[in-house]
Amino acid sequence: MDGPAAMLMPRWFLWLVAAAIVMAALHVGRSFLIPVAIALLMFTLLSALIGRITRISIAGWSVPRPVATVVGLAVVAYGLFLIASILTSQIEAVVAASPRYISRFQEMLNQTAELFGRDVVADLQRMVAEINITARLAGLVGSAGAILAIISLIVLYMGFMLVERPRFHVKLARLFPDPGRAERIETVILSISDSIQRYFSVKLFTSALTAGTAYLVMRPMGLDFAETWALLAFFLNFIPNIGSVIATILPALVALVQFDSFGPFLVIALGVSALQFTIGSFIEPALMGRSLNLSPLVILLSLTFWASVWGIVGMFLSVPIMVIVMIVCSHIPAWRPLAVLLSKDGNIPDSARQ
DSSP: OOHHHHHHSOHHHHHHHHHHHHHHHHHHTHHHHHHHHHHHHHHHHHHHHHHHHHTOEETTEEOOHHHHHHHHHHHHHHHHHHHHHHHHHHHHHHHHHHHHHHHHHHHHHHHTHHHHOHHHHHHHHHHHHHHOHHHHHHHHHHTHHHHHHHHHHHHHHHHHHHHHGGGHHHHHHHHOOSHHHHHHHHHHHHHHHHHHHHHHHHHHHHHHHHHHHHHHHHTTTTOTTHHHHHHHHHHHTTSTTTHHHHHHHHHHHHHHHHOSSSHHHHHHHHHHHHHHHHIIIIIHHHHHTTSOOBOHHHHHHHHHHHHHHHHHHHHHHHHHHHHHHHHHHHHSGGGHHHHHHHBSSSOOOHHHHO
């Protein structure tokens, strides 16, 4: 398309075409983009961990940065592979126990046949048979190797990002010869890094607190796979709004099928719900403060959008991505109104005013 023809195009149409191209690129390239996005976020956390290790002082001796880098990368890699191995072993245990749960579920259907009617129970039994839970769980075991491969790729990306980090300032100066512009861009990058680090620091603490306390509720009741539900609660806490609901429903349903009485089900359902509500409504907001100044509606819309583009991984990354978008918009005068709309109270963080 030549220049005059492009000038005749309305600006909104050009923005619409650009948005469509970006959406298509995000969807088509998700197998490549998702590991890169996760690696970037993990690299931000790794940088904070390395900084803390270098500040450790023993008898006046500080840890050299190369040593801190190796230690930090090893800690992150070990944590990722440990989580993957726990999930893999637990999935195998669930597959082995699934016939017992299916049999118990059939008994519950038979017991409630008089209440709901034989036809309804027969329909439910056909639905369960069509789902073929055992085959689906076995498929999860088969995908464990793919998960480990993705984790290895993420760790590899992080390693190369660490190698490239010392050259970043030189590249930035070459890209933007104007010192003022280069300084503004570096300010944006630092602001994004600080916000992401604060967000994940609080989330890691509250997620660990949620998982630990939920485990203390589920384990004494004898709930099967309590470690799995606690680990899922840790990860689901990163999904805004619906993550805590799913983390409560899953162990409650297992308790309903596992136990013959409603007592353990009520204790687990009410106990985990109370923990999720207390931590999510009081402890986390108090720790987060103004470090996450996103509108709740924006968070919900972002959750829906990224879930449709990148699936479950997009749900985990929705909030950090919106934090990045708001910070970038706040540093660009023409986009500043958009940053105000994305914020919770209309006040741009002080770091964005510099």
